[in-house]
Amino acid sequence: MLPDLTIVIGGAASGKSDYAERLVREASDQRLYIATAQAWDDEMRAKIQAHQNARAADGWRTVETPMDPANALTAMATDEVALLDCATMWLTNQILSEGDLDAAKRALFEGLSQAPGRVVIVTNEVGAGIVPENALARRFREAQGLLNRDLAERAGLVVTVIAGLPLVLKGTLP
Numbered sequence: 001m002l003p004d005l006t007i008v009i010g011g012a013a014s015g016k017s018d019y020a021e022r023l024v025r026e027a028s029d030q031r032l033y034i035a036t037a038q039a040w041d042d043e044m045r046a047k048i049q050a051h052q053n054a055r056a057a058d059g060w061r062t063v064e065t066p067m068d069p070a071n072a073l074t075a076m077a078t079d080e081v082a083l084l085d086c087a088t089m090w091l092t093n094q095i096l097s098e099g100d101l102d103a104a105k106r107a108l109f110e111g112l113s114q115a116p117g118r119v120v121i122v123t124n125e126v127g128a129g130i131v132p133e134n135a136l137a138r139r140f141r142e143a144q145g146l147l148n149r150d151l152a153e154r155a156g157l158v159v160t161v162i163a164g165l166p167l168v169l170k171g172t173l174p
Contacts, residue, residue, distance in 0.1 A: 001174050002027045002081065003156025005112060006120040008166075009148060011128065015164035017085055020122045025058075027118065027174065028081040033060040034072045036090040066093045067104075070111025078116040087123035091147055095140055105147065112154065123148055125160070 002023065010016035024031050033055050039045040055062055061080070063072040069084055076082050084090075094104045112119060126144045152158045157171035166173075 002118045003171060004118055005155045006157040007123060007151050007155040008120060008159050008161060009123050009125050010161035011125055014161045016161040017122050019161045019166055020083055020085065020120050024081045024083045024120055028079065030077060030080040031060045032076050032080045032082040033062040034069045034082055034084040035062060035064045036066050036069060036086060036093065038066045038093060070107045073111035073115040073119060076115060076117045080117045082115065082117060082119045084119060085122040087121050087147060087151065088144060091144055095143065101143065121151060123151060
């Protein structure tokens with residue numbers, strides 16, 4: 001059985017979302033998809049639409065919440081398993097909005113602590129590359145690293161995915 005909080009982390013296009021979806025599908029027929037992406041251009045709109053169609057055909061209940069996933073987490077049913085995809089897009093939205101990032105993180109973690117069901121969070125590992133050349137990118141990389149560390153500390157299971165292959169960093173797979 002999945003623990004209350006599972007983190008699936010990996011690089012871009014590593015297969016982490018597919019793996020996280022599989023974990024949730026195997027854990028429950030009652031699945032909640034908490035989507036944090038925003039459509040900034042036509043390519044992203046098309047990608048979001050394709051994901052929405054695929055989830056609807058597979059029995060997912062979807063909540064689109066780019067800024068405030070905590071409300072969706074606390075409102076989920078006890079028999080649901082939620083997939084928050086992804087913490088990286090949520091963080092991007094927070095930084096670009098220039099709001100209070102610390103307050104937003106506190107709200108997210110409060111929502112996680114009050115979620116009545118199990119939660120799987122997808123997040124990107126961004127610290128394995130070169131040091132970014134601009135201040136915004138460096139701020140994002142630092143914030144993402146801190147968020148990932150905070151999430152991993154709270155999680156019962158942390159899995160990294162590389163080239164589609166899962167590797168358990170913490171806990172035990174169900």
